[in-house]
Each structure stands twice: as C-alpha cells, then as structure tokens.
Amino acid sequence: MSSEVYDCIVIGAGIQGSCTAYQLAKNKLKTLLLEQFVLPHSRGSSHGQTRVIRKTYEEDFYIQMMHESYELWAQLEKESGVELYRRTGLLVMAPENGEGFSRLKATMQRNKIPTVFLEKQEFSQHIPNVNLRDGYGALIDTGAGVLYADRALRAVQRLFQSNGGVIKDGEKVIDIKPGAVVTVTTGSGVYRGRSLVITAGPWANTLLTHTGLQLPLKVVKINVCYWKEKIPGTYSVNQRFPCFIEMEPKEGKYDIYGLPSNEYPGLMKVCYHMGSETEPDERDKQTDTGDIDILVRYVTRCLPGLVPVPAVVESCMYTVTPDHNFVLDSHPTYGNIIIGAGFSGHGFKFGPIIGKLLSQLAMGQVPSYNLSPFRIQRFQSHARSSL
Ligand SMILES: Cc1cc2nc3c(=O)[nH]c(=O)nc-3n(C[C@H](O)[C@H](O)[C@H](O)COP(=O)(O)OP(=O)(O)OC[C@H]3O[C@@H](n4cnc5c(N)ncnc54)[C@H](O)[C@@H]3O)c2cc1C
Numbered sequence: 001m002s003s004e005v006y007d008c009i010v011i012g013a014g015i016q017g018s019c020t021a022y023q024l025a026k027n028k029l030k031t032l033l034l035e036q037f038v039l040p041h042s043r044g045s046s047h048g049q050t051r052v053i054r055k056t057y058e059e060d061f062y063i064q065m066m067h068e069s070y071e072l073w074a075q076l077e078k079e080s081g082v083e084l085y086r087r088t089g090l091l092v093m094a095p096e097n098g099e100g101f102s103r104l105k106a107t108m109q110r111n112k113i114p115t116v117f118l119e120k121q122e123f124s125q126h127i128p129n130v131n132l133r134d135g136y137g138a139l140i141d142t143g144a145g146v147l148y149a150d151r152a153l154r155a156v157q158r159l160f161q162s163n164g165g166v167i168k169d170g171e172k173v174i175d176i177k178p179g180a181v182v183t184v185t186t187g188s189g190v191y192r193g194r195s196l197v198i199t200a201g202p203w204a205n206t207l208l209t210h211t212g213l214q215l216p217l218k219v220v221k222i223n224v225c226y227w228k229e230k231i232p233g234t235y236s237v238n239q240r241f242p243c244f245i246e247m248e249p250k251e252g253k254y255d256i257y258g259l260p261s262n263e264y265p266g267l268m269k270v271c272y273h274m275g276s277e278t279e280p281d282e283r284d285k286q287t288d289t290g291d292i293d294i295l296v297r298y299v300t301r302c303l304p305g306l307v308p309v310p311a312v313v314e315s316c317m318y319t320v321t322p323d324h325n326f327v328l329d330s331h332p333t334y335g336n337i338i339i340g341a342g343f344s345g346h347g348f349k350f351g352p353i354i355g356k357l358l359s360q361l362a363m364g365q366v367p368s369y370n371l372s373p374f375r376i377q378r379f380q381s382h383a384r385s386s387l
C-alpha cells in the first residue's frame with residue numbers, strides 16, 4: 001500500500017463520478033477517480049451519443065437545479081472548447097386534463113420557463129409527421145435540447161486530469177474499509193482517502209455492501225431503439241425537429257420519449273422509459289422485448305414517417321429508486337462516505353450540478369440546494385443497514 005493519502009477517492013467514472021471528481025480537483029483537492037472498466041466503455045448508464053436536457057419537470061426543485069446545470073454545461077463547453085449542447089426544444093404530449101400535465105404546466109409557468117402551448121388545430125402545422133392523440137395537449141419547452149453524452153463524458157474527464165486529477169481505469173474496487181481515512185482495494189492496488197464518493201451507477205449496492213448499507217434500487221435494462229425514417233430527414237435535427245416526451249401513452253404504463261435523428265443519419269431514437277430488471281453484470285442475458293412491442297405500437301400510431309421496426313437496438317441501464325428521485329447524501333454511519341445513486345433514467349442533464357453537490361458534501365460544506373428530496377432517510381423501511 002502506498003503511503004499517499006488522497007483528499008478524496010471517487011468510485012465510478014460515469015457522468016456523476018466524473019463531474020464530482022472534476023469539481024473536487026478544481027477545488028484543489030488531491031483526487032483519484034477509479035473505474036472498473038477500461039475507458040471509454042458501454043457497460044453502465046452514461047454511454048451513447050445523446051441525452052435530453054430540459055427544464056420540463058413537475059417539481060420545482062428539479063427546475064431550480066436545472067437553471068444552474070445549464071450554466072455549468074455552458075461553462076464546461078467553454079473550458080473544454082467542445083460543443084456539448086444543441087438546442088432543439090422539447091415537445092411534451094400528455095392527457096390534456098390529466099393531473100400530470102396540469103402540474104407540469106403550473107410548474108413551468110410558476111418558474112417562468114419559456115414555453116409554447118400548442119392548440120390541437122395548430123399542432124400539425126408546427127409539428128408535422130406526428131399524430132397527437134385525441135384528448136392530449138401539447139407544449140414545447142423551447143430551451144430544451146440534446147446533450148452530446150459521450151463527448152461530454154470525455155470532456156469532463158479531460159478537464160479533471162488537466163486540473164491535476166488522477167484516473168485509474170480497468171481497476172475494479174473489491175473492498176472498502178471505512179474509517180477516518182478510508183481504504184479502498186482494487187484488483188491491482190490499495191488506496192487511501194480522507195473521503196470517498198461512491199457513484200457506481202447500477203453497481204451502487206454491490207459497493208455499498210462493504211459499508212453495511214443497502215438502498216432500495218432496481219436496475220433495469222433499457223433497449224435503446226433507433227427507427228428508420230421512411231423519407232430520410234423527416235425527423236432530423238437539421239429540420240429543427242424537437243425532442244419529445246409522451247406522458248401516459250396509451251400503449252404502456254411509462255413515458256415514451258424520442259430525440260431527432262442526428263447521431264445515425266436517417267435513424268431516430270425512440271425509447272420506453274422503463275425496462276426489465278437485471279443484474280448489472282448480466283445485462284446481456286436480459287432479453288425481454290416487451291418494451292419494444294410497446295414502442296412498435298406507439299411508432300405505428302404516432303410517428304407515421306418511421307418504419308415501425310427498430311433498425312438498431314443498443315443497451316443501457318437505469319438504476320431506479322421507488323420515487324424516481326436521486327440519492328445524494330452522506331452515508332448514515334460514515335460521514336466521510338458520500339453516495340450519489342439512483343438517477344432513475346434522468347440524471348445525465350444534472351451531471352454538473354450533481355458533481356458540485358457531491359463535492360460539497362465530500363468537502364464537508366453545506367450543499368447549495370436543499371437535499372431533502374434526495375436523502376437516504378426518506379426510504380426508512382426500505383434502506384437496510386446491517387451495522
Ligand atoms: C437509455 C438511457 C437514456 C437516458 N436518457 C437520459 C436523458 O435523455 N436525459 C438525462 O438526463 N438522463 C438520461 N439517462 C440517465 C443518465 O444517463 C444516467 O442517470 C446517468 O448516466 C447515470 O450516471 P452514473 O454516473 O450514476 O452511472 P454510470 O454511468 O453507470 O457510472 C457508474 C460507473 O461506476 C463504475 N463502477 C461500478 N462499480 C465499480 C467498481 N466496483 N469499481 C470501479 N468502478 C465501478 C461503472 O463501471 C460505471 O462506469 C438515460 C439513461 C439511459 C440508460
């Protein structure tokens with residue numbers, strides 16, 4: 001074991017761990033970022049070329065965090081010199097008189113988010129090649145868009161290194177010994193840190209076992225489906241086609257969302273916002289395609305310009321909490337172990353602000369947002385501590 005003691009060790013170089021490590025290094029903390037796979041990899045939750053960024057949330061606290069997250073993404077673009085965000089707008093379709101849509105509209109208005117409300121008659125003029133279901137309303141969050149995910153992850157990791165941070169990839173953490181100085185053992189080394197951040201995505205509970213804590217997290221495999229445009233360009237980012245979310249679609253229980261064709265010319269990404277449960281290391285053995293059946297019915301009904309059979313299917317994982325809110329907290333027993341987990345399929349856009357918050361917790365500072373929606377304590381009967 002080296003005598004070197006890091007100020008902080010971060011486990012997991014997905015978007016949350018990389019953004020946290022970057023913030024720590026920027027604050028002049030000697031920081032080590034450990035990743036089990038050789039980077040870049042496609043086995044967790046942060047890979048792939050695109051993610052949606054939006055302020056369209058029903059909860060004020062997410063909107064407030066997104067204000068700053070947009071600013072931090074812009075700063076990252078500036079510091080890295082890499083384009084990370086493209087504005088496209090986000091179309092939301094939902095049962096017009098449903099509770100979700102009413103709450104969403106009220107929150108958007110209360111927070112003064114630039115929003116366009118589309119009447120049924122003008123819908124097809126603004127959004128051609130999309131069938132709005134009878135009884136559904138529509139709005140557009142005009143500042144929403146696409147984040148270039150793989151590019152963003154690389155940019156943040158580079159900035160971390162240029163601020164003095166150390167990345168060791170291909171090093172799986174196999175043991176954690178809590179203490180005033182935490183000892184972390186990987187397949188090839190033993191490291192010590194005054195604080196530890198665990199941002200292990202789908203593997204969060206595997207790592208937390210070493211600290212006597214288990215969280216109520218469900219890991220699901222997402223089939224990331226791309227659909228061929230019958231006429232190339234119909235739903236293209238270059239034609240200013242927006243991202244979209246349909247809330248409460250008739251075809252399934254969870255939202256369906258899509259991004260304009262962009263990364264694969266002629267193919268549009270349309271996905272179901274849930275999947276089937278899996279062990280993170282067994283992802284490829286989960287072959288349930290119930291979500292794809294839902295999407296086929298949806299594409300047939302709503303997106304007539306797409307061939308209703310997926311042309312490309314990739315894999316990714318969500319780590320879902322019971323209330324779909326994140327976990328951002330200190331360990332209940334070990335105050336110098338910080339946990340960022342359960343991003344429930346919507347955490348990428350928050351990466352820079354989550355990095356800032358987790359780094360504040362790791363530095364013993366008061367976090368700049370009220371973290372009560374994200375506390376471990378909210379699970380009470382769910383969270384199991386064997387200590
Ligand atoms: C298909 C899909 C679409 C999505 N769409 C959106 C979207 O449009 N907008 C949005 O905001 N969010 C979206 N999300 C969610 C977002 O991508 C995730 O919330 C986010 O990437 C989670 O990042 P993470 O760092 O927590 O996890 P991960 O990216 O999984 O990172 C965890 C890392 O920890 C490493 N690790 C685990 N165990 C160990 C160990 N023992 N030792 C060392 N390293 C370890 C893993 O290898 C991994 O690299 C989507 C997710 C998916 C899957």
Ligand SMILES: O=C(O)[C@@H]1CCCC=N1
Nearest residue numbers: 052245257273345346347
């Ligand atoms: O987080 C997001 O914006 C996307 C789109 C909606 C469903 C999940 N992820």
